[in-house]
Amino acid sequence: MGYLIGGPSRCGKTTLTKKLYPRAKAGFVSTDDLKHVFMSGMPKADWSRRFPLSSQVATKKGQLNIEQFTSREIISAVESEARTIWPAVRWLIEKRASWGDSYVVEGIHLLPSLITQLRESEVWNSIRLMYLVKTDKEAIKKGFEKGGRDDLHKLRNTETLERSARLVSDHSVQYVAEMEKFELDHVDVSKGFTKKIDEVCSRLLGV
Numbered sequence: 001m002g003y004l005i006g007g008p009s010r011c012g013k014t015t016l017t018k019k020l021y022p023r024a025k026a027g028f029v030s031t032d033d034l035k036h037v038f039m040s041g042m043p044k045a046d047w048s049r050r051f052p053l054s055s056q057v058a059t060k061k062g063q064l065n066i067e068q069f070t071s072r073e074i075i076s077a078v079e080s081e082a083r084t085i086w087p088a089v090r091w092l093i094e095k096r097a098s099w100g101d102s103y104v105v106e107g108i109h110l111l112p113s114l115i116t117q118l119r120e121s122e123v124w125n126s127i128r129l130m131y132l133v134k135t136d137k138e139a140i141k142k143g144f145e146k147g148g149r150d151d152l153h154k155l156r157n158t159e160t161l162e163r164s165a166r167l168v169s170d171h172s173v174q175y176v177a178e179m180e181k182f183e184l185d186h187v188d189v190s191k192g193f194t195k196k197i198d199e200v201c202s203r204l205l206g207v
Helices: 013-024 031-040 046-052 052-056 071-099 110-119 122-126 138-145 158-182 193-205
Strands: 002-006 027-030 103-106 129-131 186-188
Touching: 002 071, 002 110, 002 186, 013 027, 013 031, 013 103, 013 138, 013 158, 013 193, 027 031, 031 071, 031 103, 046 052, 046 071, 071 103, 071 110, 071 122, 071 158, 103 129, 110 122, 110 129, 110 158, 122 129, 129 158, 138 158, 158 186
Parallel strands: 002 103, 002 129, 027 103, 129 186
Antiparallel strands: none
């Protein structure tokens, strides 16, 4: 069985994956890892076109430059990178399915519009798919403050916190619209995060 976990940054994909893969007795791959494999074999001159999130929007420390780019610009960069690595992601999913083993693929690059291409593939009935989102901006801000850390960037001031929460919320709203269009499953984990992650894990495992 294959498990695909998608959604915007900071919505719990990695947390869910860490709970899921030991129980599923599966290996897991992050699409970020595939992205870096692509980049390592590509001339740096091509990075700005193929990987704008990493080469332009991110700082030298790998944190999103949330203060200089809008949510729309960052989301567009994510989508561009997703399309670039999709052939490799699809190959990985189909190859692992052909082996008949259990695996988890998680990442921001699993766009609904790309994943639905698998509906015409033999692997569709052998995968379980879940998207995690956070649409409640105020709840997102409280989560950032409570967590004391942020993988997107350092929370230097109130404005940065506000922009970060808006990015996650805006991206989540866009995901929800696409998932409703393609009839894909998703859970909003803005509130009750831990409980919902546990519930989703059990649901994916069918227990």
